[in-house]
Structure formats: C-alpha cells, structure tokens
Amino acid sequence: MVTYTKNPLINDTIPKTIESLIADDISHYLVIKDGHILAKDIDIEGLYIDNFDNALSDKIDVIQKIDDTKTDVSDAFKYVKENATSGIFVHVQKNTVIEPPLHVFVLQEEHDMVHNTIVVCDENSQLNYMEYYQNEQPSSNNIVNQAIVNENAKLTYTTMNLFTQKSVLDVNRQGLVKRYGTLTFNNAEVSDALSNVNTVVKLVAPYAKSYVKTVAITNQQQEARFEQLVEHLAQYTEGYIENYGVSSDTSALVFEGVGKIHKNMKHSIARQQNRGIVLSRKARLDANPLLLIDEYDVIASHGAAIGKIDEEQLYYLMSRGLTKRNAERLIINGFLNPILDALSSDKLKTLFIDSVARKTQDL
Amino acid sequence: MSKLEIKDLHAEVEGNEILRGVTLTINGGETHAIMGPNGTGKSTLASVVMGHPKYKVTQGEILLDGNNVLEMDVDERARAGLFLGMQAPAEVPGVTNSDFIKTAMNARLEEGKKVKLFAFIKQYDKAVQELKMSEDLPHRYLNEGFSGGEKKRNEILQMKMLNPKIAILDEIDSGLDVDALKIVGENVTSMKHDQLGLLLITHYQRLLDYIKADKVHVMMKGQLVKSGGMDIIERIDQEGYDWIKQEVGIDDERVIPKDDKELVTIGTCATKEALDL
Ligand SMILES: Nc1ncnc2c1ncn2[C@@H]1O[C@H](COP(=O)(O)OP(=O)(O)OP(=O)(O)O)[C@@H](O)[C@H]1O
Ligand SMILES: [Mg+2]
Numbered sequence: 097m098v099t100y101t102k103n104p105l106i107n108d109t110i111p112k113t114i115e116s117l118i119a120d121d122i123s124h125y126l127v128i129k130d131g132h133i134l135a136k137d138i139d140i141e142g143l144y145i146d147n148f149d150n151a152l153s154d155k156i157d158v159i160q161k162i163d164d165t166k167t168d169v170s171d172a173f174k175y176v177k178e179n180a181t182s183g184i185f186v187h188v189q190k191n192t193v194i195e196p197p198l199h200v201f202v203l204q205e206e207h208d209m210v211h212n213t214i215v216v217c218d219e220n221s222q223l224n225y226m227e228y229y230q231n232e233q234p235s236s237n238n239i240v241n242q243a244i245v246n247e248n249a250k251l252t253y254t255t256m257n258l259f260t261q262k263s264v265l266d267v268n269r270q271g272l273v274k275r276y277g278t279l280t281f282n283n284a285e286v287s288d289a290l291s292n293v294n295t296v297v298k299l300v301a302p303y304a305k306s307y308v309k310t311v312a313i314t315n316q317q318q319e320a321r322f323e324q325l326v327e328h329l330a331q332y333t334e335g336y337i338e339n340y341g342v343s344s345d346t347s348a349l350v351f352e353g354v355g356k357i358h359k360n361m362k363h364s365i366a367r368q369q370n371r372g373i374v375l376s377r378k379a380r381l382d383a384n385p386l387l388l389i390d391e392y393d394v395i396a397s398h399g400a401a402i403g404k405i406d407e408e409q410l411y412y413l414m415s416r417g418l419t420k421r422n423a424e425r426l427i428i429n430g431f432l433n434p435i436l437d438a439l440s441s442d443k444l445k446t447l448f449i450d451s452v453a454r455k456t457q458d459l
Numbered sequence: 460m461s462k463l464e465i466k467d468l469h470a471e472v473e474g475n476e477i478l479r480g481v482t483l484t485i486n487g488g489e490t491h492a493i494m495g496p497n498g499t500g501k502s503t504l505a506s507v508v509m510g511h512p513k514y515k516v517t518q519g520e521i522l523l524d525g526n527n528v529l530e531m532d533v534d535e536r537a538r539a540g541l542f543l544g545m546q547a548p549a550e551v552p553g554v555t556n557s558d559f560i561k562t563a564m565n566a567r568l569e570e571g572k573k574v575k576l577f578a579f580i581k582q583y584d585k586a587v588q589e590l591k592m593s594e595d596l597p598h599r600y601l602n603e604g605f606s607g608g609e610k611k612r613n614e615i616l617q618m619k620m621l622n623p624k625i626a627i628l629d630e631i632d633s634g635l636d637v638d639a640l641k642i643v644g645e646n647v648t649s650m651k652h653d654q655l656g657l658l659l660i661t662h663y664q665r666l667l668d669y670i671k672a673d674k675v676h677v678m679m680k681g682q683l684v685k686s687g688g689m690d691i692i693e694r695i696d697q698e699g700y701d702w703i704k705q706e707v708g709i710d711d712e713r714v715i716p717k718d719d720k721e722l723v724t725i726g727t728c729a730t731k732e733a734l735d736l
Pocket of ligand 2: 501502503546629630
C-alpha cells in the first residue's frame with residue numbers, strides 16, 4: 097500500500113530549461129516539482145492523470161488492486177512505496193486509445209526525491225507516456241515506476257533522466273503485462289549520477305509481450321548499472337531486451353539483462369541484444385546477458401557486441417573531410433539512434449543529442 | 460592547377476611490404492587508369508594515398524600541389540582535395556546519407572559557417588536523380604543494407620557533392636550491371652574538368668568505354684610495371700596479363716603469394732630476375 101506525505105513547496109517557478117522544452121513543441125504536459133503540480137495541460141477523455149493527493153481518494157480502488165498483484169519486490173521498491181513525497185497516477189479507461197504522447201516532467205529542487213509513478217492501462221487501451229526527470233542540485237533520488245498493462249492494452253513508457261553529478265539515482269521499474277498486452281519500457285539515460293536502474297517485467301498471461309530498451313552514456317567517474325529481468329510466467333509470451341551503452345573517461349557501465357522462462361511456458365520467445373562502445377582505455381562497459389530457461393519448447397537468443405569505435409567507419413567518415421571528433425560524434429549518435437524515435441518531441445531529441453555530446457566531449 | 464605526385468612510394472601492412480616503389484604523377488584534367496591482377500597492391504596504393512591508419516609508409520613521398528600529404532591526417536587530406544571512392548566502403552548504422560554529406564560539406568567551410576539547407580537539398584536531389592538512385596536515399600543510413608551497386612553509386616554521389624581536386628575511384632565498376640555502369644561512367648565523365656585529376660582502378664575495359672583514360676598503368680608486385688595508352692587495355696582484355704608478365708619477367712604477380720611465401724619469393728623470382736638480366 098502507498099503511504100504518501102508531501103513536502104512543502106518552497107519555490108513554485110518552473111525552471112527555464114523545462115519552460116523551453118515545453119514551449120510550442122509539446123502539448124499534453126504536466127510539470128511536478130517536489131511533489132507539487134506546477135503546470136498541467138492534459139484534458140483527454142478516458143484519461144485520469146493527477147498527483148497522489150487526489151488519486152489516493154479518486155482512484156483508491158484501482159490502486160489497491162495493484163498492490164494485491166505485487167509479488168517479490170526489493171527494499172528500495174518498498175521504501176519508495178512507503179515514503180513517497182511525490183507521486184503521479186495515470187489511468188487509461190477501457191477501450192480508450194490516446195494518440196498524442198503525454199509528457200510528464202518530474203523535478204526535484206529542495207528535498208531528496210522519493211517519487212512513485214503508477215500507470216494503469218485498462219483493457220483495449222493505448223497510451224504513449226513519456227517521463228522526463230531532472231534535479232537542480234545534487235540529491236538522492238529514489239524512483240519507482242509501475243506499469244500495469246491489462247488485456248490487449250498497449251503502453252509505451254519512456255523515461256529520460258538528467259540528474260546531476262554527485263547525485264544518487266535508484267530506479268525500480270516494474271511492469272505487469274496481461275493477455276495480448278504489450279509493454280515497452282524505454283530508458284534514455286544521460287544522467288551524470290551514480291545510477292542503479294532495475295527493471296522487472298512480468299508477462300503473466302499468454303501472448304503478453306514486452307520490449308525493454310535502454311540507452312545509457314556514462315562519463316568521468318560515473319558508475320551506472322542497469323538490470324533487466326523479463327519473466328515469462330505464461331505460455332506464448334515474448335520478451336525483448338535491448339541495451340546500448342557508451343562509456344568514456346574512467347566510468348563504468350554495466351548491463352545485466354535476464355530473460356527467464358519458467359517451466360511449461362512453452363512457445364515463448366526471449367531475446368536480448370547488448371551493444372556498446374568504449375571510448376577510452378580506462379572506461380569499462382560490461383554486459384552480462386543471461387537466459388534462465390526451464391523449458392525446451394522456446395526460442396531464445398542473447399548476444400553482446402562491445403568494443404571501440406569501428407576503425408573502418410571512422411576512416412570512411414574522415415576520408416570525406418570530417419574531423420576525427422565530428423566523425424566520432426556522428427558514429428556515436430548513429431549508434432544511439434534507436435532511442436531517438438522513442439523521444440516524443442524534437443526538443444527532447446535535441447536535448448538528448450546535446451547531452452550525449454556533453455558527456456563525450458573529452459574524446 | 461591541381462597535381463598529385465607519388466614518388467617511389469613504399470608501404471607495408473602488418474610487416475609485409477605491399478607497395479614497392481610506386482611513382483606516378485596526375486595533373487588536373489588528366490585521367491589515369493591502373494589495371495592489374497588481384498592482390499597486386501592497387502587498393503593499397505589508394506588507401507595509402509588517402510591515409511588509412513593500417514598502412515605504414517616506409518619510403519617515398521606524396522605531394523598534393525606541392526604539399527606533403529604524408530604529414531596530413533585523413534581528414535586534412537580530404538579537405539585538401541583528395542577523394543577516394545572505395546572498393547568496399549564501410550556501413551555506418553544510424554547515420555543518414557544526407558547528414559553525413561552535409562557534415563562533410565560543412566567541414567570544408569570556415570569555422571562557424573554552414574551550407575545553406577535549401578541549396579544543399581536541391582543539389583543532393585539533383586545528384587540522386589542523375590545517378591538514378593532511389594528517392595529515399597538521403598534518409599537511409601550510410602551504406603547500411605545497400606547492394607553492391609548502390610554502394611558504388613553512393614560513392615560517386617559523394618564525389619559529386621564534394622567536388623574534389625584529385626579523385627581515386629577503386630573498382631567503381633565492379634558489381635554494377637550494364638545499365639548502372641553506363642550511368643556511373645557518364646556521371647564521372649560529366650564531372651571531368653581541367654582541374655580534376657582522376658585515377659581509375661579497374662579490371663575491365665568496359666569502364667573505360669565510358670570514361671576515357673589518357674594513361675594506363677599496370678600494377679604487379681606493388682609496382683607500376685608498365686604504362687602506356689588505351690592500346691594496353693585492349694590487349695589485356697583480349698590476352699590477359701601474361702604478355703606483360705613475360706615482358707617484365709614476373710612469374711607470380713601478387714605481392715604476397717598465396718602459397719609458401721618464402722619459397723616462391725626467394726626461389727622462383729630471384730632466378731627469373733637473374734635470367735632476364
Ligand atoms: N589491411 C591489410 N591487412 C593485411 N593484408 C593486406 C591489407 N591490405 C592489403 N593486404 C594485402 O596486400 C596485398 C595487396 O592487396 P590489395 O588490396 O592492394 O590488392 P588489389 O590489387 O587491390 O587486389 P584486387 O584486384 O583483388 O582488389 C594482398 O596480398 C592483400 O592481402
Ligand atoms: Mg583492390
């Protein structure tokens with residue numbers, strides 16, 4: 097069960113960076129800072145979105161049902177559920193297809209962030225939900241993102257994180273996918289924080305499907321760890337994990353993806369792909385793809401391709417006059433391209449590309 | 460007047476000497492062709508001129524308009540006016556053809572200046588049409604999933620956009636069907652002007668039906684062993700390379716023979732050379 101206490105709001109101005117992201121480029125947005133909603137421009141039929149103040153009374157029946165389905169969770173997960181100071185609840189009604197992407201800006205300014213987002217998509221609904229996280233100064237940030245995808249519903253839940261240096265980031269994402277449901281968890285990680293992002297997706301009914309895609313760039317002394325576990329708890333389920341990483345300077349980036357097919361969950365598909373570019377001799381990038389399969393009649397694959405920037409690609413671009421640095425930039429951006437499509441506005445895409453450039457500037 | 464001078468060039472890769480004294484001057488307005496059997500060092504010459512990091516120059520010079528090319532990085536060479544249409548260009552996922560070529564064009568401008576977007580698109584579309592390439596080309600990723608022929612055309616397209624002083628085209632004709640060969644050949648010919656020096660590396664006479672060459676050279680064992688006019692090509696086309704091998708006294712024309720390296724180089728060749736003296 098969620099317990100929730102909000103901290104007082106000290107300053108109700110929306111940071112300039114967020115203002116400029118919203119300006120003319122984005123519609124259907126919500127800005128929440130230290131748990132308080134500062135701006136909200138979302139009014140779509142069949143969609144409920146609000147902070148926990150209201151949701152805990154308006155939607156308590158739905159929220160209670162979620163907690164009943166929850167199984168083994170980490171301490172960090174429990175901590176956020178019990179100590180949240182910031183919360184967003186999203187509920188898409190049955191048979192509601194929401195075309196335009198929603199943008200939620202979750203900001204920290206005064207207090208450490210303890211944030212919980214819950215997205216529930218009811219039967220036959222569809223939602224493209226994008227969350228952008230940022231802090232103003234070094235802070236400790238604990239985040240839980242929960243996604244419940246009911247029968248034949250489709251949810252794309254994309255997060256982009258930009259936390260400062262000397263911050264600590266601990267994210268626990270949990271997805272539950274029912275029959276014929278599809279959950280896509282995208283994560284564009286350009287924080288400078290010490291990060292730990294843990295994703296668990298449970299495919300609990302036949303034909304449930306999930307895509308977990310992570311793109312992360314680490315630099316300087318940053319350490320970041322991304323764990324994904326996709327559990328096949330029914331037959332005919334499909335889980336895809338894709339990780340793209342770039343590590344530079346003396347940073348360390350780790351991907352630990354696990355596809356787990358339980359006994360008897362026949363005809364399931366578990367695939368995983370890891371790709372990485374290591375930009376300096378002291379940088380580390382490890383991918384440990386794992387398949388835990390307790391059933392024969394399944395399709396499974398995993399792979400990891402990690403190395404330096406391809407010398408032939410670099411030579412080719414430079415042979416047309418690009419400086420080494422520009423050539424490297426272009427190759428890295430191209431490599432990270434798979435996440436750009438998931439970012440729902442041009443300004444966010446630009447912010448992502450600029451953040452990558454900033455994090456790889458010491459090449 | 461552009462001028463590329465290659466003087467007594469020696470180069471090695473992984474400890475093997477591949478180029479063994481190549482001398483060649485290409486002036487603006489001239490078209491040279493290099494022919495030669497497989498594995499004789501033609502692509503290596505092209506790569507060394509462009510500055511591929513794998514090859515090490517051990518002797519000789521390369522000058523472009525009198526400037527020392529060997530002191531330049533790959534990108535500086537390109538900006539100085541060298542272009543290499545590669546035999547096997549790399550694929551670069553996620554980088555679109557148009558972004559790439561735009562960045563390459565910007566790299567040639569003064570710091571802070573950029574190509575005008577509208578003019579660029581117009582020029583690019585025109586080049587795409589002239590080469591009869593598909594219209595989605597600008598948005599496709601650089602060479603990714605391209606057929607052999609598409610890759611070759613894409614090299615020529617880049618040459619059109621970048622307008623080099625000296626262009627080396629390495630087997631730009633291989634993998635092209637008859638129609639594509641004609642298109643590529645005519646496009647290259649249409650780019651000829653008195654400032655452009657062209658070096659074509661090819662195995663076939665048919666390319667030279669569309670692009671007239673002023674001089675033809677034959678490469679064997681990492682050297683240009685014979686030079687002359689178009690008549691050489693006709694003879695090669697009919698008779699192969701044996702007559703040249705006999706003329707210059709070479710038994711195995713490859714730089715690194717496939718079989719037992721030492722046995723062949725020390726045994727057979729040394730004897731041959733001695734006999735022909
Ligand atoms: N990067 C490299 N690493 C190792 N060996 C190389 C490399 N480049 C060239 N060589 C060797 O040098 C020799 C000449 O190769 P090159 O590609 O220059 O021949 P070529 O004349 O262009 O042949 P083709 O007509 O088949 O294209 C060959 O024996 C080749 O294996
Ligand atoms: Mg070759």
